[in-house]
Amino acid sequence: MKSKSVEMLLKGAKEFGINIEMFHVEQFNKYYELLVEWNKKMNLTAIIEEEEVVIKHFLDSLSTYKCGKMKGNEQIIDVGTGAGFPALPLKIVFPFLKITLLDSSKKRTMFLHHIVEELNLQEVNVIHGRAEDIGKDSAYREKFDVCVARAVASLNVLLEYTLPFVKVDGYFVALKGREIEEEMVNSQRALKELKGSVEEIIKIDIPYSNIVHHLIVVKKIDTSPIKYPRRPNAIQKSPL
Template identity: 55%
Template sequence: MNREYIDILISGANDLGIELNMFHVEQFLKYNDLLLKWNEKMNLTAITEEREIIIKHFLDSLTALKCNVIKGTERIIDVGAGAGFPSVPLKILFPSLKLTIVDSLKKRTVFLNELASHLNLNDVEIIHGRAEDLGKDIDFREKYDISLSRAVAQLNVLIEYCIPFTKVDGYLIAYKGSNADEEINASQNALNVLRCQIENVIDVTLPYTDIHHKLVLIKKLSVTDDKYPRKPKLIEKSPL
């Protein structure tokens, strides 16, 4: 990665109110290189230009800090992380985060394990599985301060995936696009059934772009009923 791209990373983070040191920069450079290397043999991302990776993956992931609930020591679960977004950039920034990453595709978890090793990340657990199953598992259910998800499902479905993992008084941070308001309106029943509420909706403009999206911050108010999450086919057929 050339100096121009490093400057974009540092300056773009600064625009988001984030100060990166050289350790952070070196970690992001390693991440970028490994992602591009692995992407040659498996489809991890459609974004392959380094400048675009910095802006649309790394900086976009870091926008979660605008929610003001990630302080650096929380236990976080990332549902459907793909190539590690948004949780690994947050882990790079805050090495003391305790991170669990869930993905349903085995080959992606192989990459994520290699990535965690390559970056020498501690307290990272990579799980090959489905959120609908793991959300019923006592080892994962209501164990996390914050659940994260980016580009996985419609908000009403995402709430059913993620809220069972989240502790009471914990949060779900959902990365959403320009249709976020429609998804929020369609999620009122899911919010009620799963005993949570939207605490904030934050507008985000990605540095160096005119791309606008929203972060939906949802607070869990009380314990989730044991029947949630439901079976995958039922969630798909009859979303809350």
């Protein structure tokens, strides 16, 4: 990456309380190069310009650290991870995190396997599957300390796909946009049904941009009913 992009990454991460070493910079640089290379063959991201990737993918992902629930050795699942965001940037700077990347696209999971191998990341599990199926698998259901998602689905829908993965007393952290008031109102039934409670909402200003995001931190207070998550058509027809 160019020196300006490196400076943006270092200073931007520091705003989130993260110190990035040059070894990490090398990994981010390789991540960027592979993202651009593979993006020529498949649709991984519409954002490929270097500084934009630093801001909208790398720093945006690292902002998740502000939730305060990642101390270094938690089991974390990233649902609908796409090209690895937000979990892989977190893994690069916090190597002791135990990461599971879940995505429904076979092509994207091929890219993720390649990235993990090329960056020599340990304790990263890549799963090709749908959240509604994997969330009912006893190997993954309620096995994670933290679930993260940067998906574009509304919060009430995201909660149904994600909270079944979270242990009781664990957390789901949703990366949402500037306007969240309506989503919060519309998510009250889902929170009650799935046994979640909003612990905190953290406003995030992404460095070097006018982007404002919110981290919605949801604590799992009891076991989610086994009927959730439902099939996608049921969720679309009758969202919680």
